[in-house]
Amino acid sequence: MTIDLSTTLSWTTASGDAATMLGELQPNILKAHVRDHLSALFLTFGDAAEARAFLVSVTGKMKSAKAHLDEVSAFKAEGGAGTPYVGVGLTAAGYRALGADGNMPQDEAFLRGMAAPDTRRRLNDPPRSTFDPGYRGEIHAVVLVGDATDKTMTARRNEILDLLPDSAVVLAEETGLGRVNARGEGIEHFGYVDGRSQPLFLTEDVDAEKNNTDGINVWNPAAPLGQVLVPDTAAPDPGVHFGSYFVFRKLEQNVRRFKQAEADLADTLGLTGEDRERAGAMIIGRFEDGTPLTTQREDGAESPVSNNFTYDGDRAALKCPFQAHIRKTNPRGAGGAEDPADERRHLMARRGVTYGERPDDPNADVPPAARPSGGVGLLFMAFNSVLGNQFEFTQAVWANNPGFPIVDGVTPGLDPVIGQGERGSSGYTVDWGGSAQRTAGPVPQSVTLRGGEYFFMPSLAFLRSL
Numbered sequence: 001m002t003i004d005l006s007t008t009l010s011w012t013t014a015s016g017d018a019a020t021m022l023g024e025l026q027p028n029i030l031k032a033h034v035r036d037h038l039s040a041l042f043l044t045f046g047d048a049a050e051a052r053a054f055l056v057s058v059t060g061k062m063k064s065a066k067a068h069l070d071e072v073s074a075f076k077a078e079g080g081a082g083t084p085y086v087g088v089g090l091t092a093a094g095y096r097a098l099g100a101d102g103n104m105p106q107d108e109a110f111l112r113g114m115a116a117p118d119t120r121r122r123l124n125d126p127p128r129s130t131f132d133p134g135y136r137g138e139i140h141a142v143v144l145v146g147d148a149t150d151k152t153m154t155a156r157r158n159e160i161l162d163l164l165p166d167s168a169v170v171l172a173e174e175t176g177l178g179r180v181n182a183r184g185e186g187i188e189h190f191g192y193v194d195g196r197s198q199p200l201f202l203t204e205d206v207d208a209e210k211n212n213t214d215g216i217n218v219w220n221p222a223a224p225l226g227q228v229l230v231p232d233t234a235a236p237d238p239g240v241h242f243g244s245y246f247v248f249r250k251l252e253q254n255v256r257r258f259k260q261a262e263a264d265l266a267d268t269l270g271l272t273g274e275d276r277e278r279a280g281a282m283i284i285g286r287f288e289d290g291t292p293l294t295t296q297r298e299d300g301a302e303s304p305v306s307n308n309f310t311y312d313g314d315r316a317a318l319k320c321p322f323q324a325h326i327r328k329t330n331p332r333g334a335g336g337a338e339d340p341a342d343e344r345r346h347l348m349a350r351r352g353v354t355y356g357e358r359p360d361d362p363n364a365d366v367p368p369a370a371r372p373s374g375g376v377g378l379l380f381m382a383f384n385s386v387l388g389n390q391f392e393f394t395q396a397v398w399a400n401n402p403g404f405p406i407v408d409g410v411t412p413g414l415d416p417v418i419g420q421g422e423r424g425s426s427g428y429t430v431d432w433g434g435s436a437q438r439t440a441g442p443v444p445q446s447v448t449l450r451g452g453e454y455f456f457m458p459s460l461a462f463l464r465s466l
């Protein structure tokens with residue numbers, strides 16, 4: 001029996017090779033792990049043998065994807081706390097530093113690395129000299145420690161740091177701190193519900209979503225295992241030992257600039273009263289509470305936030321602008337460049353968390369001047385099976401490309417949130433189903449890359465065998 005990568009996996013009925021795979025896979029790949037409190041430790045190794053011994057001992061503190069899924073169902077049944085998440089990723093340089101590069105994973109972008117000039121050109125990234133100091137040198141590994149409380153997360157983080165040999169150096173540490181709105185849904189620093197739309201790899205998760213939407217999936221969130229899992233070629237048995245490519249990007253958010261841009265857009269478009277909220281929704285594609293703009297003119301979403309929509313009823317973008325962040329990064333079949341089945345292959349499993357302290361309440365209605373202009377942002381994290389076709393494609397060919405989506409006679413412009421490059425002149429109109437015509441220019445860039453790297457998150461079997 002082999003693992004069928006062409007479809008979703010029912011984990012509750014998995015047996016044979018599929019069960020072995022889940023028992024050796026890291027958590028947080030197939031399904032998000034709680035990480036409201038997160039420490040991301042970026043390491044460089046000085047001694048191969050010591051680094052190997054360190055990773056073997058860290059593996060003793062890790063759980064499998066199977067153990068995580070069991071914890072989630074036990075929590076649903078009886079409540080109670082789960083155990084912390086510990087994840088380990090290696091860069092291509094990291095495999096070499098360990099002397100473990102013989103059969104290492106061969107994704108082209110992974111081998112190139114995020115710091116390579118070629119990567120920078122493709123993604124239009126800022127120069128490495130502008131990154132935070134810890135990201136200017138060669139990174140070998142990342143250790144992620146996540147949990148629901150600061151106390152349990154920090155305790156596990158300290159245990160791991162105690163294991164670190166003197167020959168290894170912590171280049172950087174990021175501390176993620178999740179934030180929620182009044183309904184308890186996770187938000188990012190601009191104030192919008194985030195992490196809602198995901199490719200779902202587990203049959204049980206796809207079924208749960210169907211039940212949320214009366215069984216009618218206008219947008220089908222299901223994605224095949226092959227969109228996130230790759231055989232771990234360096235592991236003892238790549239037939240059952242799998243891993244995933246992991247993107248990390250520290251994205252600083254200038255909240256003050258973004259909130260000012262929302263207000264300016266509302267002014268230029270002549271939006272008044274409650275309708276001013278629509279300016280931000282036109283930038284993101286959803287209102288702050290997550291309501292999709294293409295289905296509703298005001299906020300006031302159902303709970304849970306809807307993800308059951310496409311742009312089929314809004315081909316001309318009279319409701320949700322073409323350049324809205326979620327329309328650029330998932331056109332849901334309306335990108336105009338590819339067959340919808342191929343277009344879906346670009347989606348990745350996003351696992352980000354916000355970072356940074358701020359004096360203001362992100363949910364409060366205060367003037368832009370009271371918002372932070374730096375020091376806060378998103379630790380963007382995502383799992384991919386082919387970096388060049390998922391993360392890199394999304395950033396370079398969709399977000400940074402003013403010509404996407406492809407529409408006759410229209411240049412939609414850059415993704416207003418994450419687009420890197422010349423902003424151009426394309427703008428917004430206030431149409432919502434064909435009302436008044438007023439246009440406004442693009443919004444200024446308020447997200448800046450401060451550092452990042454590509455990793456492979458190997459199987460537990462590989463780490464144990466080091």
Ligand code: HEM
Binds near residue numbers: 194284
């Ligand atoms: C600070 C940076 C970012 C912010 C503030 C941000 C914000 C958001 C928000 C509010 C949503 C809507 C929630 C949802 O549908 O899940 C969203 C969705 C999404 N974002 Fe971002 N994002 C950021 C960076 C990125 C990056 C770097 C990428 C990829 C290159 C990305 C790709 C996506 C995708 C694929 C979706 C889901 C779209 C869909 O399926 O409808 N985001 N983002």
